[in-house]
Amino acid sequence: MFYKLPEFKKFSLKKYYSAVSEVTKVIHPGWPILTSHAPDKMLNELIILLEKSLSLNLAEKLRVLNSHMLSMYQVDALIDVFREERLEFEALMKEEKHAIYELVQTSLLDWNGILLPRLILGPHMEISSAGISDFSSEHTQKSSR
Numbered sequence: 287m288f289y290k291l292p293e294f295k296k297f298s299l300k301k302y303y304s305a306v307s308e309v310t311k312v313i314h315p316g317w318p319i320l321t322s323h324a325p326d327k328m329l330n331e332l333i334i335l336l337e338k339s340l341s342l343n344l345a346e347k348l349r350v351l352n353s354h355m356l357s358m359y360q361v362d363a364l365i366d367v368f369r370e371e372r373l374e375f376e377a378l379m380k381e382e383k384h385a386i387y388e389l390v391q392t393s394l395l396d397w398n399g400i401l402l403p404r405l406i407l408g409p410h411m412e413i414s415s416a417g418i419s420d421f422s423s424e425h426t427q428k429s430s431r
Contacts, residue, residue, distance in 0.1 A: 307334045314408035322356035335368035340389040344396040
């Protein structure tokens with residue numbers, strides 16, 4: 287399930303983008319994005335493109351995953367943006383390979399270390415260095431005081 291980043295000399299952005307992703311097989315059904323009005327195939331593509339996105343940071347990726355009821359038009363537009371992003375980064379590879387390699391490293395650390403566990407456990411789970419906790423029950427307890 288994890289893409290193993292090769293050493294810098296062997297790094298290829300095309301290989302990174304084409305690496306098989308199984309995130310759509312393990313995503314918890316409670317994520318708001320899954321309530322979108324688009325076919326599953328489109329949602330799967332959007333989530334995989336989101337996983338490989340180098341322009342969005344962790345918080346921005348979470349915002350997309352927490353989007354409720356996106357229309358098919360919105361999902362299609364996001365897919366187009368992420369496809370265009372890939373082309374732009376591929377065009378920059380000759381001049382900016384080192385910077386892109388660092389972006390991939392950061393993206394992989396964020397995705398595999400923080401987002402992937404939350405995707406599997408569900409949007410209500412909070413992951414920190416202290417472990418995993420149920421965000422919804424903590425939030426409910428605080429708001430009921």
